[in-house]
Amino acid sequence: MDRSLSRLAVALVVGAMAPLFDSTIVSVALHTLAHDLHAGVDAVQWVSTGYLLAMGVTVPVVGWLQHRLGGRRLWMAALMVFLVGSILCSLAWDVTSLVVFRVVQGVGAGAMMPLLTTLLMQAAGGRDVGRLMAVVSLPTALGPILGPVIGGLVLGAGSWQWLFWVNVPFAVVGLVLARVFIPTDGPTGAGRLDALGLVLLSPAVVGVLFGLSNASRAGGFGRTDVWVPLAAGVALLVLFVLRATRRGSRSLVDLTLLRHRPLAAASLGMFLMGASLYGGMLLLPLSFQELRGADALGAGLLLIPQGVGSLLSRSLAGRLTDRLGARWVAVVGFAVVLLATIPFALADGNTPVWTTSAVLVVRGFGLGAVMIPIMAVGFTGLAKPEMPHASTITRLAQQLGGAFGTAVLAVVLSGAAAGGHPVAAFHEAFWWAIAITALATATALLLPGRRPVESAPPSSVPTAVGATR
Numbered sequence: 001m002d003r004s005l006s007r008l009a010v011a012l013v014v015g016a017m018a019p020l021f022d023s024t025i026v027s028v029a030l031h032t033l034a035h036d037l038h039a040g041v042d043a044v045q046w047v048s049t050g051y052l053l054a055m056g057v058t059v060p061v062v063g064w065l066q067h068r069l070g071g072r073r074l075w076m077a078a079l080m081v082f083l084v085g086s087i088l089c090s091l092a093w094d095v096t097s098l099v100v101f102r103v104v105q106g107v108g109a110g111a112m113m114p115l116l117t118t119l120l121m122q123a124a125g126g127r128d129v130g131r132l133m134a135v136v137s138l139p140t141a142l143g144p145i146l147g148p149v150i151g152g153l154v155l156g157a158g159s160w161q162w163l164f165w166v167n168v169p170f171a172v173v174g175l176v177l178a179r180v181f182i183p184t185d186g187p188t189g190a191g192r193l194d195a196l197g198l199v200l201l202s203p204a205v206v207g208v209l210f211g212l213s214n215a216s217r218a219g220g221f222g223r224t225d226v227w228v229p230l231a232a233g234v235a236l237l238v239l240f241v242l243r244a245t246r247r248g249s250r251s252l253v254d255l256t257l258l259r260h261r262p263l264a265a266a267s268l269g270m271f272l273m274g275a276s277l278y279g280g281m282l283l284l285p286l287s288f289q290e291l292r293g294a295d296a297l298g299a300g301l302l303l304i305p306q307g308v309g310s311l312l313s314r315s316l317a318g319r320l321t322d323r324l325g326a327r328w329v330a331v332v333g334f335a336v337v338l339l340a341t342i343p344f345a346l347a348d349g350n351t352p353v354w355t356t357s358a359v360l361v362v363r364g365f366g367l368g369a370v371m372i373p374i375m376a377v378g379f380t381g382l383a384k385p386e387m388p389h390a391s392t393i394t395r396l397a398q399q400l401g402g403a404f405g406t407a408v409l410a411v412v413l414s415g416a417a418a419g420g421h422p423v424a425a426f427h428e429a430f431w432w433a434i435a436i437t438a439l440a441t442a443t444a445l446l447l448p449g450r451r452p453v454e455s456a457p458p459s460s461v462p463t464a465v466g467a468t469r
């Protein structure tokens with residue numbers, strides 16, 4: 001990896017650490033927020049839900065904004081929005097103001113996550129994509145390790161307001177590095193925004209995410225606040241797909257790129273990886289709390305070995321992806337996750353901590369190995385103007401997959417727990433998680449098996465993302 005590319009990767013990763021740490025830090029503070037803000041659990045849950053929905057609204061329009069403003073300018077603007085949102089969150093005076101300011105944060109984070117991948121892939125031009133994805137995945141691996149610890153230490157030493165000031169150093173340093181190391185690119189002539197596409201896609205994503213997020217409550221998928229927004233979201237999504245496949249590159253998101261096998265396979269892989277990753281992140285801490293009696297911070301600390309395992313596999317997975325291609329790296333990674341989840345379907349509150357920790361290291365190793373090839377292979381053979389579309393598609397696939405996996409496993413766990421046997425309930429939910437991972441292992445065989453070829457050179461006249469003619 002040449003020096004300029006390394007500097008670009010460092011600049012982007014440092015900035016991305018702010019939103020990725022933020023989500024894990026805030027997750028351990030919901031109980032404290034409910035107590036200090038004198039709010040109910042349902043109201044405080046919007047601190048996380050509002051952030052998630054704001055990201056869902058923002059992601060579809062990122063490609064068009066990049067062409068309209070330029071990648072460097074958009075990245076710095078998004079990071080600034082996240083910084084301002086973080087400061088405002090620390091000044092919130094009640095739960096309503098905090099939710100509003102979390103939405104501001106979510107808008108910034110929603111723009112940053114797909115743009116991070118796009119800028120790196122465009123700069124790399126198909127070179128060393130595995131090692132690049134190893135760098136990109138660093139904040140994702142560090143978040144679960146350090147986030148709960150930082151959150152617990154901050155809450156132990158001071159008030160919840162300080163949780164949001166943790167983002168400030170990352171954001172400020174990220175802005176400085178972005179100004180120095182991200183090349184100036186400028187607008188690339190995007191036309192008018194595909195407004196109808198935005199009206200269809202953003203509410204569709206919000207409806208699906210909101211419906212799935214409510215499925216964890218009593219009543220599951222039978223709740224009105226689950227099936228109504230879910231049905232509306234799916235209907236809007238179908239309309240968007242029908243329209244986008246006719247319009248091609250003029251659509252907000254060019255879904256005709258899914259005819260490109262690597263991107264289609266990577267998108268399916270991202271959906272199932274999101275379901276496996278986020279579903280597991282629901283079950284594991286809950287099992288530690290329910291079966292072992294750990295508090296939220298203790299459960300977060302018990303998950304540190306999984307993050308360590310993910311860190312250990314990044315470099316190896318990146319090199320193997322560049323050398324062998326994505327297929328077998330992803331297949332083996334998913335198989336490792338599957339095998340390392342089985343012990344949790346057999347464990348109880350008396351299982352030794354050292355056994356659990358060892359298994360989590362292995363599970364994290366598999367998750368880290370899976371993430372890199374799937375993230376990298378979707379861009380194989382794409383021209384530079386097509387990459388923002390690919391980033392949006394894969395990011396939405398991961399978000400929707402994570403929401404789907406979390407909802408399904410929450411409903412399974414809730415239904416099984418109604419029988420009054422918590423150990424058996426968690427066993428059943430973990431077997432469902434294993435089944436999802438088995439499906440992911442099988443679909444990973446669809447990924448390209450050869451070493452990825454370099455991306456096609458960008459066309460002389462870039463295609464406008466989400467523009468109308």
